[in-house]
Amino acid sequence: MTYPFLKGHGTQNDFVLLPDHDGSVHGALDPTRVRALCDRRAGIGGDGVLRVIRTASLPELAHLAEHAEWCMDYRNADGSVSEMCGNGIRVFARHLLEEGLVDPAAPIPVATRDGVKTIEVAGSQLRVAMGRPQVLGETAVSVGHLTWAARHVDVGNPHAVAFVDSLDPSGPVGRLLEPPVHDPAVYPLGVNVEFVLRRGDRHVAMRVHERGSGETRSCGTGACAVAVAAAVADGRVAGEEVTYRVDLPGGTLTITWAADDEVFMTGPAEIVARGETAL
């Protein structure tokens, strides 16, 4: 038995897409199968899986069906579920656009475990209304014997944002082969950890270790958390609109924290392959 798949990426955060419009192909989407698909040697390879399913067909999110026809059922490479994926939702929307499943001239609502997000075409890029962030307390993250202060930011999924002096893999942050150590009382379900370097006025660079996927070349929700943490550190006042350029190893994302507190993420998304898989 084989199943259709596509492969896509947003700033090199890459995903296997599984069209399963009525939910009859992949059932509950077993974590073992997700791991097999994401395996970079024995599988297709990816940082995660995006199941493309009608919202009404996914029982846990069916209550959102009146607001969004399509649902991004997202899984990390280790098979775990996350609330949201910022790069993934742009790739998901690109797929809907390329397949003619949505109107390119209208905002595209997509259901996620963090509610409905709306995507708009912005030239060659896609702009996503990501919701309002929660800026929580100070915490700490460690790599080896080094510890950094970190800001807890929730953008639907959890983030710890640490400002550092160097992102060089041969420097203190290292190669991030293991998850940075965090406080489990703050993040009982794990955390995505961003290391951030200032590059200029409202311009930062970052590396990320993602919960469930390891170090990736980009993280959209991470870029939003980083821009929010940088804006707070830069003294943003309520009602002020600020825009940050966030450079990641796989590309650049533009993050705007609007006057009404909504965060918007703009960036590219591409579908690069399609085929059939027996995995």
Ligand SMILES: N[C@@H](CCC[C@H](N)C(=O)O)C(=O)O
């Ligand atoms: N790469 C994603 C985030 C994916 C989910 C994350 N690993 C988590 O477990 O919360 C993005 O682009 O936002």
